[in-house]
Amino acid sequence: MAGVQVSNVSRSFGAHKALDDVSIDFADGGFYALLGPSGSGKTTLLRQIAGFDFPDSGRIAIGGESVERVPVEKRRIGMVFQNYALFPNMSVADNVAFGLSVRGEAKAVIAAEVQAALDLVQLGKLGGRRPHQLSGGQRQRVALARAIVTKPRVLLLDEPLGALDKALRVDMQIELKRIQREIGITTIFVTHDQEEALTMSDRIGILRDGRLVQEGPPEEIYDRPKSEFAATFLGDANIFRGDSTGNGIRLADGTAIAAGAGATLAAGAKASCAVRPERIRIATDAGVSNATDTNVLKGQVSKRIFAGNNSTYFVDRAGQTLKVIVQNTGIERLSEGQDVVLRWSPESTVLIAAS
């Protein structure tokens, strides 16, 4: 087991910068999600850590040991590929045994370890099958067993659940998390699914166009995004743009929006405020005000989407459409075209410097 340090890594393909000065410290035993839209450089970063590709500049260390000159097969990593990459010419057991057998382990040792690994992923009885006789979820488990049976220092997963359907995905998320906890391996998990990143990881790194946009625990990124991109890519956010007042912004129409304590930006600079849709309270004009909800905006409901336990309201105001999510705790509903008042607290508002 070991942590991974990526320091100032850059990698270009021709004129295209796939990775631009990326530095991340992956803690020993942690579960780290690399999140970003397609083409943001997630796979490229994973391939630098694995050793399939080498950075133009920067350093990569695994367990404190610099690995720039170490080939893949000597890095002692485990990798799970998006398409599973199981060897079709071998049985499930032989697939899992591959890493141990190239190392020259004794047959009896291999058999025992393979069985233990297959048991861990709950496929103990399927060792004799061929990969093409398995379902997608089962192949995924075999790929995982094959990657961890060699006791690698780091487990790298490139969108491992991407090819599975929704229900199976959720099962596998739980399963993967359980296995990761059980063996305590440092795990780097690439995904473009924000929900997956939020629910599974201890820390998230958000990539965009080869740059690390923000990095930290899920709650921290969700509650205090540092850019509009981070605010809208991880979760949903209403963005207001205006001029900074030091601890909030003033919109073009003069409305002031206050941000939480600790927000500091030079007054007068361009800035934005982000508010999560579920933090906004919506009421008809007659609604009761809450003392702390000092941000107040009037608007009109333009659309309502009912989703069972919650409803999403789209509220038009001054040429902007705001999104509000309300838990359906009662039966009262607002209808389309109704005038409403939106209220939320400064603590739910994040002040973001214009980029």
Next chain:
Amino acid sequence: MAAATASRSGLRSALPLLAPAYLWLTVAIFLPLSAMVFFSFMTELPLSGKPWAFTLGNYAAFFSQSLYLTLLLASLRLGLEVTLWCIVIGYPAAYVLAKVLKGRSREAIFLLVILPFWSNGLVRIFSWAMVLREGGILDTALNAVLPFKINIDLMYSYPAVIIGLVHSYVPYMVLTCYLTLQAIDDSLIEAGRSLGASRLQVLKRVIIPLSMPGLVAGAALIFVPVVGSFMEPRILGGRTGTFYGTVIEDQFVAVFNWPLGAALSFILLAVVLVILAAASPVLKRAA
């Protein structure tokens, strides 16, 4: 059950499409071949006007003269050697084409590999004759480079026959192996290496087993015609180039003993089929 019905109705609808191919195969292969089977049991060619009768003598000739068996064994050895050289040369070439080269350079090299296919067989063989003979291109070039005098005269020798045949047939090996190799996903190679296998171990345990069907197909495509080959042995081998195939050819074009020629070729066909049948379980297991 449902699948069987579906495939049967699929076959019925495919029949009009298959018919021309089967008709052509019947006319082009089956008819002449049955005529040859017929001839191989005759004492004289009916076309020659001489009286003729049925006989097993043509087949008996093979067993009564040890020369034929010797030549057949020599031809089988030739087929084996040429096939092996084609694997040694063709497989790495196919690997480089499929897994190393990309884009324009791949197209260019591919063209070079296919070129022998498009050139006339005789032209190809006579070009080799010019390269291999004493005072030929190879001899002259080597002596121009090397500080000492050497004599290269490979013409009319066993190696010359091998060189000519390998050159003619290696594209088959490159093509069949290329097809299976490029179907192997690169992530399998990467998975192997991430599990601690060196490039060589990945080659041995993953790539070669997965490309075995291409190797087998290439070997069969090469071995069978080489065992019966006569043009390369005759032109490049001269007096050393007497093989089973050249003897058969003699019966047809020189001695004009078609019945014996036909009988000898059917014995060859039978031997080759037996070899392929015997090898197939082994090869299937490997594939």
